[in-house]
Amino acid sequence: MKENKNEGTPEEIVAKINSETSKVAWTELLPFFAKGMAIYVSHKLDLIKVAYALSEDDKQQLEVWMSEGLVANVTDEQASAWNESNVIVWAAVIKPWLLVQPIVD
Template sequence: MQTNPDKDTELHDKINRETARIAWSELVRHFAQGNVIFVSAELDLIDVAVRISHDDKASIASWMAAGLVAKASDLQAQTWTESEAFLWSAVVHPFVLVQPEKTSLH
């Protein structure tokens, strides 16, 4: 069955409600299992989560090719550990999508 992530407002709302700011230290075990996915601040975390849920291969491949979505790297993990970072996260089982907090220009 073909699904349309653009029209799945129910899933979008569910993921939005479950998205949380979390300390990187709480995600290290998921990183060790290879389940943490980095999402660039250029993208909407919830939109990415919905598209992964819908297995939107075209969007995911495009983002990966552009370096906007990727498995979290060892360097990112080290940086987040050293800075005691907090990240926005959304779960699309078995993955935990993480996105750095957007810095304000104020």
Template sequence: MTGPDETYAAILGATSQIEWQALERHFAAGNLLSVSRELDLVEVAGAFTRDDTGQVRRWMEDKQLGPASDEEAADWSRRNPDTLWAVVIRPWVLVQERAATH
């Protein structure tokens, strides 16, 4: 059995920067969830792996997590930002646009 630190490290290792074009098919399939910048993407993914529905529901109610919107998809398609990060927690792909570090 893995502990919380090992799970966090495993998810962190599976998280990567990604181009919008690689996410488009997941958006079209309805499997792309947008994570607000205020949250830790790895922590959100961890809540999914632990099946912490209470926490996931709170984030959704607070509009910090939810299906990627048509507006977000259009914006990402137009800009193709290099600040998108994603992790797969089947059947979902969690995506977060991070602030640019310039």
């Protein structure tokens, strides 16, 4: 059995991540992007589930999502388009990373 890297049960960790997730304007997150720490999460995935996998260092699951293009570093093109469109994203911090998921209407 894999040792839990975080304190608390999986449910408690998910609840903590969920409570720290918020809607924010992409423009406020540009410093994370500039440092290469902004990670895109497709709207096809649950942001909290991805944040939990990252917090648990679940490399196998993250690699699957990355190979499918569902999780990736935010590209220059994405950042520019989001900046110009004043996009609002769901954001979750799993130090040192910032996970962002554009809100789809």
